[in-house]
Amino acid sequence: MKGAVLYAVGQPLQVEELTVQNPRQGEVMVRVAAGGVCHSDLHVMNGDLTAPLPVVLGHEGAGVVEKVGEGVSEFKPGDHVVLLWRASCGECFFCLSGRPALCDLGAGIRWSGHLADGTSRFSRAGQEIRHFAGVSSFAELTVLPREGLVKIDPEIPLAQAAVVGCAVMTGVGAVINTAKVEPGASMVVIGCGGVGLNAIQGGSLAGAEKIIAVDILDNKLAYARQFGATHTINASQVDPIEAIKELTEGRGADYAFEVIGNPKTITQAYRMIRRGGTLVVVGVAPVTAEVSINASSIMLEEKMIRGSLYGSCRPKLDAPRLLNLYKAGKLKLDELISREYPIAQINEAFDALRRGEVARSVIRMTSS
Ligand SMILES: NC(=O)c1ccc[n+]([C@@H]2O[C@H](COP(=O)([O-])OP(=O)(O)OC[C@H]3O[C@@H](n4cnc5c(N)ncnc54)[C@H](O)[C@@H]3O)[C@@H](O)[C@H]2O)c1
Ligand SMILES: [Zn+2]
Ligand SMILES: [Zn+2]
Numbered sequence: 001m002k003g004a005v006l007y008a009v010g011q012p013l014q015v016e017e018l019t020v021q022n023p024r025q026g027e028v029m030v031r032v033a034a035g036g037v038c039h040s041d042l043h044v045m046n047g048d049l050t051a052p053l054p055v056v057l058g059h060e061g062a063g064v065v066e067k068v069g070e071g072v073s074e075f076k077p078g079d080h081v082v083l084l085w086r087a088s089c090g091e092c093f094f095c096l097s098g099r100p101a102l103c104d105l106g107a108g109i110r111w112s113g114h115l116a117d118g119t120s121r122f123s124r125a126g127q128e129i130r131h132f133a134g135v136s137s138f139a140e141l142t143v144l145p146r147e148g149l150v151k152i153d154p155e156i157p158l159a160q161a162a163v164v165g166c167a168v169m170t171g172v173g174a175v176i177n178t179a180k181v182e183p184g185a186s187m188v189v190i191g192c193g194g195v196g197l198n199a200i201q202g203g204s205l206a207g208a209e210k211i212i213a214v215d216i217l218d219n220k221l222a223y224a225r226q227f228g229a230t231h232t233i234n235a236s237q238v239d240p241i242e243a244i245k246e247l248t249e250g251r252g253a254d255y256a257f258e259v260i261g262n263p264k265t266i267t268q269a270y271r272m273i274r275r276g277g278t279l280v281v282v283g284v285a286p287v288t289a290e291v292s293i294n295a296s297s298i299m300l301e302e303k304m305i306r307g308s309l310y311g312s313c314r315p316k317l318d319a320p321r322l323l324n325l326y327k328a329g330k331l332k333l334d335e336l337i338s339r340e341y342p343i344a345q346i347n348e349a350f351d352a353l354r355r356g357e358v359a360r361s362v363i364r365m366t367s368s
Contacts, residue, residue: 003139009047012347021121023069033158034362035137036060048286052113055130059085060166061137062158080154085133087148101310109134150319160333171198173311183207186253191260192220194360197227204228244272275301
């Protein structure tokens with residue numbers, strides 16, 4: 001079967017024939033229908049985010065169950081599933097506290113590149129190839145822990161289901177679950193890519209009054225309006241902090257969501273919120289980056305800074321809920337998918353992401 005492998009930082013992905021072993025106890029093999037092209041994969045390709053290499057990349061995806069390992073009774077071949085990049089065990093401190101995105105199981109799989117038993121199912125000519133976040137959706141077949149899947153309605157098109165696996169759950173979740181934005185609030189979203197556009201539509205769902213989109217590309221600001229932004233600011237043309245103050249009676253916004261992963265824009269976002277406002281950091285900054293924030297303002301202005309991992313989601317509740325909103329015409333997924341590429345053109349898909357040409361693109365492995 002074909003898969004896209006990153007062998008070293010700074011290199012393009014190699015699309016090649018790989019061997020995939022059968023699922024072991026508690027694991028599920030999935031035939032991937034579509035894998036979404038997220039900036040987090042690009043961070044790994046650039047070296048801004050680390051992962052054990054070589055690795056089959058891709059952490060956003062959906063597909064059809066092919067085989068189940070011993071002891072798995074909740075899935076059967078033919079089930080349609082969304083792939084989760086943080087498996088959650090349901091039993092650890094974090095899962096029991098209602099914070100499954102912080103689960104020990106998912107974190108262990110992410111940083112080791114191995115499944116729970118400490119081994120990989122992927123190889124090529126005897127060389128081990130790692131899993132990425134327990135998903136590896138840039139492959140025709142992949143193996144996941146049973147805790148890393150959610151069964152979905154088979155009528156949902158699988159490319160639309162795929163983007164729920166990261167962009168939608170992360171962006172909408174940051175607004176609804178992490179920040180709990182209330183009706184009538186004002187919010188800023190800095191960075192209007194696949195994830196930021198979902199923070200914008202999360203703001204519409206929450207009933208925010210002002211949803212101010214900030215980007216440096218006009219085509220992204222046009223997408224932002226389509227997803228519900230009430231105001232747009234091109235930060236390459238005007239000072240975005242001043243522009244936000246003007247739109248919020250001089251106070252600053254109630255909430256700002258940084259969805260780029262740049263220490264400079266995280267600092268800008270902090271300065272865009274009002275006294276007592278909340279900054280939510282969604283973007284993944286380079287591993288060694290630090291942020292500079294005026295220390296006394298934290299106390300004097302009672303500002304809050306929150307991280308949001310995977311939209312603070314409870315995936316088994318949130319994924320079906322988001323897909324129901326799509327079916328009800330209240331969540332834009334068709335509009336999110338700007339392009340579909342075959343796996344042979346995966347490096348072109350990443351070039352388009354680098355250049356900022358797309359809202360989201362997906363790699364199509366099957367036509368369903
Ligand atoms: N917290 C999480 O759980 C989580 C999950 C998925 C992705 N992410 C991260 O979220 C970020 C966004 O991912 P994406 O796939 O939407 O990326 P993307 O490349 O599609 O979007 C980034 C956007 O930021 C804009 N931008 C870049 N520099 C800017 C600046 N200085 N000012 C304003 N806008 C600027 C770009 O034009 C682009 O539209 C990445 O860092 C990604 O790794 C985090
Ligand atoms: Zn992602
Ligand atoms: Zn857990």
